[in-house]
Amino acid sequence: MSTGSRSSSPSAASSSAAIPASSTITPPKVTFPVSPIPPNPLGEGRSIRNAAALIIGDEILNGKTLDRNSHCFAQYCFEHGIDLKRIEVIADDESEIIEASRRLVERYDFVITSGGIGPTHDDITYESLAKAFNQKLVHHDETIRRMKELNKNRKWIGTQNAEQRAATNRMALFPENAEVIFVGEDIWVPVVRLEGKLCIFPGIPALFQKMLHSLTPFIPLPPAHERPLRIQIFTERPESMIAPYLTALQERLKPHGIQVGSYPVLYKGVFVSLIGRDLNPNTDLQKAGGKIWLAEVAKEVEEEIGGKVTSEEEVAAQKRDSAPLEATPSTAKDAETAENTSAPTEKAKF
Structure with missing residues (x-):
């Protein structure tokens, strides 16, 4: 597994993704090195021409959560002259993730996944992608170190038992040969890249957007005059x-x-x-x-x-x-429901 450092860490948004809502302690301000710019995975002089998005999550398919990440990615692709060819939404299902990721990586220059990289039983994106590309999972020490640094002052950290620590460390359990790219000074979670094409992102919209835009200098985008x-x-x-x-x-x-x-x-x-x-x-x-x-x-x-x-x-x-x-609610009950469900964005899974 390759990694680098130039100046990055987890943001408050990303660190809070795995933290109980009741925690009110403000995380310390920490900055970490961002990764160096890697070689062009497509080959010298080549740039990304087309792309696909794979949105992973039962909560998207059952209507609990509104998918904003595909829209963000579509805007990003247009702004940078990338022809977005496909957006797929699939369940937290290993076989579906394996099939879709292999197919999209085969066809497109730039593929992103969103969701399924948190600490719970249904967060299976890293594990499924490791199987898709015949790799084993290994803990990434630098990611664990950054997580610990950001969380060390939180009250709950000292109360974790062994199972809870293992669940936390699942968020740093990556495919062995993946590139680990730290894209921001205040974001602990890295962009994990497989096959030089597939970039793995969290599902939380605010964090997804921040990491996507922070990835810009690390990928071979088309020249400005071609946009x-x-x-x-x-x-x-x-x-x-x-x-x-x-x-x-x-x-x-x-x-x-x-x-x-x-x-x-x-x-x-x-x-x-x-x-x-x-x-x-x-x-x-x-x-x-x-x-x-x-x-x-x-x-x-x-x-x-x-x-x-x-x-x-x-x-x-x-x-x-x-x-x-x-979209005017037809009844008072409809209006109440709309009010209670109008902002599902931050409920999205990591």
């Missing part, structure tokens, strides 16, 4: 009125690598999305094969559908304002 642009145009016209034009537009733009999407907002109108990779202003158009400027297409769309280019903030505001219309 896509998205322009959105909003119109109050019904979707059926603009559908024929959009169909013809997509046929015309497909050879230029531009995607056209249509997304209605209930009782308000439609967002038309244009996604493509625009040309550098200094690019010679002849050398570029006469590719179309995304901004010029947006101007045409504005005129044809009677719309207006909108910012990401305006898009979010429109969708937020429409949410009560789309």
